[in-house]
Every structure is written in structure tokens, then in C-alpha cells.
Amino acid sequence: MPSTLPIADPAPADGLLPESVLDGVESRNFGVYLHVPFCRVRCGYCDFNTYTGDELRGAKRSDYAGQASAEVALAGSVLREAGLPEREVSTVFFGGGTPTMLPASDLAHMLAAVRDEWGLAAGAEVTTEANPDSVDADYLLALKEAGFTRVSFGMQSAVPSVLATLERTHDPERIPLVVACARDAGLDVSLDLIYGTPGETLDDWRRSLDQALAQEPDHLSAYSLIVEDGTKLARQIRRGEVAQPDDDDAADMYEVADATLEAAGYAWYEVSNWARGDEHASRHNLAYWQGHDWWGVGPGAHSHVGGVRWWNVKHPAAYAQRMAEGVSPGAGRETLDGAARQTERILLATRVRDELTTAELDDEGRAAIAPLIADDLLDGRAALAGRVRLTLRGRLLADAVVRRLLGD
Known part of the structure; x- marks a missing residue:
């Protein structure tokens, strides 16, 4: 697979940052993103940096928590060397891939590394993404006990035919079950939906919205399907096997979503995101849009500190080698003027x-x-x-x- 990383300067092997990152640091919060690049299957529309078991080339999922924790320690050293003030972490987000393909103890291990290196601010938001078929009550309770506060379920649709086109493997009937388990564990709940899938009708979309709202989530995201070059879905459309998504249909679906969610008491706070009150907005994602600092841990993860942006090597095997050698996994970086x-x-x-x-x-x-x-x-x-x-x-x-x- 050809690299899709941006073209920029090589990242230094020691990861050291320029003095310019100190400018305005007092006005910026600090968050941590932990990328877990593993999936059981690759969905046809997905172009994220994820890998199924036969794509790992010797990298082991069982080693990953230790590797990510080593990058957390390296990050702490780099930030101290840059002279940045000690800042507790405001938000932590585990994304993927499917973070919950790893044992809950591995996610707890990585969160403990973040806590030990910087500390978590009072009321810190700690989120993991999860597939509905990758967690159960015990798993979610273990996350809560480890310090997680929030789970974001990849619901995508309530309609089996739409899920089949997206190649999502979960049963939509699991959504109420896992949401109930998350609630019982004391976790806030977000649901992610996708609209504009080829063949999806307005009635299909209304059904998905209604079933999502029936779970009374704290937060809901609705993203228009984007057909990315290089994906299986793009190839299917090019061969005429699947219809090209229609922009007008997608606009109609967005308008239906906004009206439906507003009527149910949800307010938009970002183009694709709605919440039941400001306290339930995703503070981690807001930090991206507001230009705060974050360190991205893991293969292909992106980071930003004080106008300096960098990204890690993409493949888990290359990442594992860098961490074993004790050098930065950074592949390239740029300093924004x-x-x-x-x-x-x-x-x-x-x-x-x-x-x-x-x-x-x-x-x-x-x-x-x-x-x-x-x-x-x-x-x-x-x-x-x-x-x-x-x-x-x-x-x-x-x-x-x-x-x-x-x-x-």
C-alpha cells in the first residue's frame, strides 16, 4: 500500500521540539491520543491506518500496550527537554482501528502510563472507541475502574442492508445491550452514525436516527460517507458494482438529522456533532478544532504542539522497531508559520x-x-x-x- 503521509521534513530521531512551541503555551490545554491500529476485518469504506491479523508482518498485538507506554515516556522526556511547563492531561482518547480488540487490561495499562507521566486533570475526559461486538458488561466495567469516563460506539446504522454495504459486522440489536452495559458501568455514551451509504434511503436514515435516540446517548456524531481513493468501496463504485453516493441525498439526510436531533433536545456544537448540553460535548475533539496541544501515540498517529505538527511511521512493525531501539517513531514533521x-x-x-x-x-x-x-x-x-x-x-x-x- 503506498504511503499517504504528508510530504514534509524528516522528524528528528530524538523528537526534540524547537523553542517556538513555548509561545502561548499557557493558553493551550494538553491531550493525548492513543491509536490502536488493529481490526478484525477491514471495512470497505475505511482508509484509516488499521491492520488485520494477516497484515501485521510480525508485529504482535500482545506487545502493543508496552510499546505505546514507551512512547508516552519518550513524549514526557521530549516535552520536558523543550522547556514546556508541567501540564496535566485534560483529555485522553483511544481511537483506531478498534481499541477494544485489545484486552481491557491493555487499555488500562496505557492509560496508567499517561497518568503516571503527566497526571490527569480533575474531571479529565477519557474516551475509547468501541465496536458493539467487541465489548461486554465485564469489559466496560473494567474500563470504568481503570479511569475511563466515556465510550463511543460505532453504531453507523440500524439497517442491516446499510451495515452490509459498509461491511460492518455487528448485529444492530447489540446496540441497546452494550449501551445498557455502559450505563450500568457508569460511562457516558456517544454513538457514531454514517449517512449517505449507497442504497440508503431517507426512511433507512430516519430509522437509524430513531433507534440511536431510543438509547438516549449523551452525544451523537453523524458523518457523511466519504469515498476515499484506494478503498474497496471506491473500487466497487469504479467498477459499477455499487452506486456513487449522491450529494443531494446526503444534504437531505443531514437536514433530517439536525431537525430530528434538535427536536429530541440535542444541540449541534460542531458541524457533525450534537450533544445533550455543553457538558457532553467531546472535549478531546474540540481541542483539535480549537488548536490545543496533543501528543498522538502509535503507528501513523499525528501530534501537534505549539504550531509544530508531526506524524509517526505507519506500520505496526516499523513502529515496534523504533520503540525497541528507543528512538522517536516520528516519520515527518512541519512547523506552521x-x-x-x-x-x-x-x-x-x-x-x-x-x-x-x-x-x-x-x-x-x-x-x-x-x-x-x-x-x-x-x-x-x-x-x-x-x-x-x-x-x-x-x-x-x-x-x-x-x-x-x-x-x-
């Missing part, structure tokens, strides 16, 4: 409700506000209060809004 950071700030913050202020825009961006309001893409009342808030139509055309705010 002021203009790039400003562009990225507008690109990401515009997606978040009321995150971007009009004062952060340049003259050209501020001049675009009134026309965007006239086109029903930005909320006029929010603009009067100095905030950039997308309307429903604006959320559907968020990329176009960003281009106009940037003067492109």
Missing part, C-alpha cells in the same frame, strides 16, 4: 458553534460577513455579537464559507 496557523484556525474554528470571533478575521474576511449573512450561510445575530456561527445551510456549505472568509 503565522499565516498557516491563521488559515488553519479559521478552517477549523468555523466548524464549531461560536468558536471563531469576527475580530480574528482580516479586513477581507470581515468584509465577507455581510454577504454570507445575506446568502443565509452565517447567523446575523451571532455576527452582531462578534461571533461566526454557521446557519444550517452554512453547515452544508462549510468549506465554501471558509474560502470566502479567507478571501479565496
Whole structure:
């Protein structure tokens, strides 16, 4: 498989960071992302950095918790060497892949490494993604006892034919069971949905929304299916075996989702995310959109500290070798200049409700506000209060809004 990592400078073997990362550090929180790159099967639409058992080339899942914990220790050393102040971790997120393919004790081991290296802030959010068929009551209780606070289930759809097209293997009837187990364990619950799957109807989508809401999750994500080059789904579409997703259908589904979720008491806080109150918003994901610092642990994981961004070698075997040698697993990195950071700030913050202020825009961006309001893409009342808030139509055309705010 060809590399899809960005083109940039090589990452130094010691991982050391430039002095520039100290600028403005007092205004940035610190989070940790732990990538678990293992899956039982590869879903046809997925282009994430994940590996099934026959793709590991000698890497062992049983060794992974120790390798990730070694990177946590290296991260602590690198941040101290850079002169960054000691910061407790505000959020921890285990993503994948399927983190819950590992024993709960392995996830607990990795979380303990983070806690031992930096400490967890009071009320820290600790999340793991989970497939509905990869956990049970005992597993979820073990996570809670280890310090996890939140689980995000990959529900995707309640319709078997849609799940089959996506090549998701779980039984939709497991969703109520695992949500109940998570609740009994004392964990907050998020459900992830995908819409716009080839062959999915509006009635299918309404059924998925209704069944998701019946579980009364604290948080719900709804992502439009993106057909990525190199995936099995892309090849199926190219050969005419599966229909190309329709953008107009996807827009209709988004509008149905927003209306349905709002009626059920959920408010959007980011283009693809809704929560039952601000306290249930994903603070870890917000940290990405708000430009805070995070260290990404694991194969292919991305990190960002003070405008320096880097990414690790992709394959678990290469990652294991780096960790055995005691050197940074970083493959490449880039340092963003002021203009790039400003562009990225507008690109990401515009997606978040009321995150971007009009004062952060340049003259050209501020001049675009009134026309965007006239086109029903930005909320006029929010603009009067100095905030950039997308309307429903604006959320559907968020990329176009960003281009106009940037003067492109």
C-alpha cells in the first residue's frame, strides 16, 4: 500500500521540539491520543491506518500496550527537554482501528502510563472507541475502574442492508445491550452514525436516527460517507458494482438529522456533532478544532504542539522497531508559520458553534460577513455579537464559507 503521509521534513530521531512551541503555551490545554491500529476485518469504506491479523508482518498485538507506554515516556522526556511547563492531561482518547480488540487490561495499562507521566486533570475526559461486538458488561466495567469516563460506539446504522454495504459486522440489536452495559458501568455514551451509504434511503436514515435516540446517548456524531481513493468501496463504485453516493441525498439526510436531533433536545456544537448540553460535548475533539496541544501515540498517529505538527511511521512493525531501539517513531514533521496557523484556525474554528470571533478575521474576511449573512450561510445575530456561527445551510456549505472568509 503506498504511503499517504504528508510530504514534509524528516522528524528528528530524538523528537526534540524547537523553542517556538513555548509561545502561548499557557493558553493551550494538553491531550493525548492513543491509536490502536488493529481490526478484525477491514471495512470497505475505511482508509484509516488499521491492520488485520494477516497484515501485521510480525508485529504482535500482545506487545502493543508496552510499546505505546514507551512512547508516552519518550513524549514526557521530549516535552520536558523543550522547556514546556508541567501540564496535566485534560483529555485522553483511544481511537483506531478498534481499541477494544485489545484486552481491557491493555487499555488500562496505557492509560496508567499517561497518568503516571503527566497526571490527569480533575474531571479529565477519557474516551475509547468501541465496536458493539467487541465489548461486554465485564469489559466496560473494567474500563470504568481503570479511569475511563466515556465510550463511543460505532453504531453507523440500524439497517442491516446499510451495515452490509459498509461491511460492518455487528448485529444492530447489540446496540441497546452494550449501551445498557455502559450505563450500568457508569460511562457516558456517544454513538457514531454514517449517512449517505449507497442504497440508503431517507426512511433507512430516519430509522437509524430513531433507534440511536431510543438509547438516549449523551452525544451523537453523524458523518457523511466519504469515498476515499484506494478503498474497496471506491473500487466497487469504479467498477459499477455499487452506486456513487449522491450529494443531494446526503444534504437531505443531514437536514433530517439536525431537525430530528434538535427536536429530541440535542444541540449541534460542531458541524457533525450534537450533544445533550455543553457538558457532553467531546472535549478531546474540540481541542483539535480549537488548536490545543496533543501528543498522538502509535503507528501513523499525528501530534501537534505549539504550531509544530508531526506524524509517526505507519506500520505496526516499523513502529515496534523504533520503540525497541528507543528512538522517536516520528516519520515527518512541519512547523506552521503565522499565516498557516491563521488559515488553519479559521478552517477549523468555523466548524464549531461560536468558536471563531469576527475580530480574528482580516479586513477581507470581515468584509465577507455581510454577504454570507445575506446568502443565509452565517447567523446575523451571532455576527452582531462578534461571533461566526454557521446557519444550517452554512453547515452544508462549510468549506465554501471558509474560502470566502479567507478571501479565496
